[in-house]
Amino acid sequence: MTTRKQVLTQIKKMGCTVDEENQNDDFLVIDAPKGKVFACTGTHCLVEPLVDEFNPNLKRSDAYKEIIGDLTFSNIQSVNGLMDCEDPECDICHPAGNNMTDKIIKSGYGLLHKKTNKIVGFKIRSNDGGDFCNIERCELSLDEDNIWIVKDKITASYARVNSTPWYNADYESPAMDIGEPEEFEVVKIEITATPEIPDHIPTFEEYMNLKYNTPGMKYYDPKHYEFHIEQYRMGASCAPVSLYEIEELMKEISNTRPRKL
Numbered sequence: 001m002t003t004r005k006q007v008l009t010q011i012k013k014m015g016c017t018v019d020e021e022n023q024n025d026d027f028l029v030i031d032a033p034k035g036k037v038f039a040c041t042g043t044h045c046l047v048e049p050l051v052d053e054f055n056p057n058l059k060r061s062d063a064y065k066e067i068i069g070d071l072t073f074s075n076i077q078s079v080n081g082l083m084d085c086e087d088p089e090c091d092i093c094h095p096a097g098n099n100m101t102d103k104i105i106k107s108g109y110g111l112l113h114k115k116t117n118k119i120v121g122f123k124i125r126s127n128d129g130g131d132f133c134n135i136e137r138c139e140l141s142l143d144e145d146n147i148w149i150v151k152d153k154i155t156a157s158y159a160r161v162n163s164t165p166w167y168n169a170d171y172e173s174p175a176m177d178i179g180e181p182e183e184f185e186v187v188k189i190e191i192t193a194t195p196e197i198p199d200h201i202p203t204f205e206e207y208m209n210l211k212y213n214t215p216g217m218k219y220y221d222p223k224h225y226e227f228h229i230e231q232y233r234m235g236a237s238c239a240p241v242s243l244y245e246i247e248e249l250m251k252e253i254s255n256t257r258p259r260k261l
């Protein structure tokens with residue numbers, strides 16, 4: 001027998017609230033705490049039916065049991081039935097003026113190889129003990145994954161048309177032996193970074209709970225779970241759960257979504 005009191009206790013335990021204004025005898029409306037959404041639906045609000053028009057025999061205690069099931073539903077990104085709201089434009093959690101805007105990390109000028117649409121990179125090479133030269137030299141390159149980026153347009157413009165001899169070549173005036181000036185454009189480069197809410201990475205205990213102690217999962221085996229968790233709590237050392245294992249579990253969970261209202 002699941003009672004209304006048990007439901008209310010669970011709601012309170014999770015820091016959720018009952019929306020008193022919008023509920024009635026047929027529905028219970030539950031709001032997630034600020035910044036969180038329900039793992040079972042991905043929404044801030046759960047509308048839980050207490051009656052079922054297709055099932056007039058539905059008992060209240062069964063409806064309450066369903067509600068507790070929804071509230072405590074776990075997936076890989078959730079802790080205790082809740083997960084972080086990941087919508088950076090969500091008005092509820094991230095009102096205007098938030099800090100999720102792009103940040104310019106680096107800006108300057110460089111060269112674009114027109115034919116391949118590739119931004120020119122650079123190589124640092126040792127001059128290996130040569131006399132009357134820098135210890136290292138800088139050469140522009142189309143084979144590197146880095147980006148040659150300089151502060152002033154004139155520096156990029158100069159490098160486009162002049163290759164500095166190896167003994168004088170440095171980052172600001174590099175050797176440029178990768179093509180003719182016409183093959184390159186001077187471009188303005190801006191590197192921006194957009195902050196993201198990180199994915200929840202389950203702890204060892206959360207991982208074990210989801211994999212072995214959650215009904216419906218492929219490896220569901222509470223005894224196995226108990227054994228390992230006990231070892232763990234007694235201080236057994238264990239390597240972090242690998243990314244591969246977490247991704248596999250995530251795949252399984254996304255294939256077993258719960259009943260939607």
Ligand SMILES: [Zn+2]
Nearest residue numbers: 085090092093
């Ligand atoms: Zn939100």
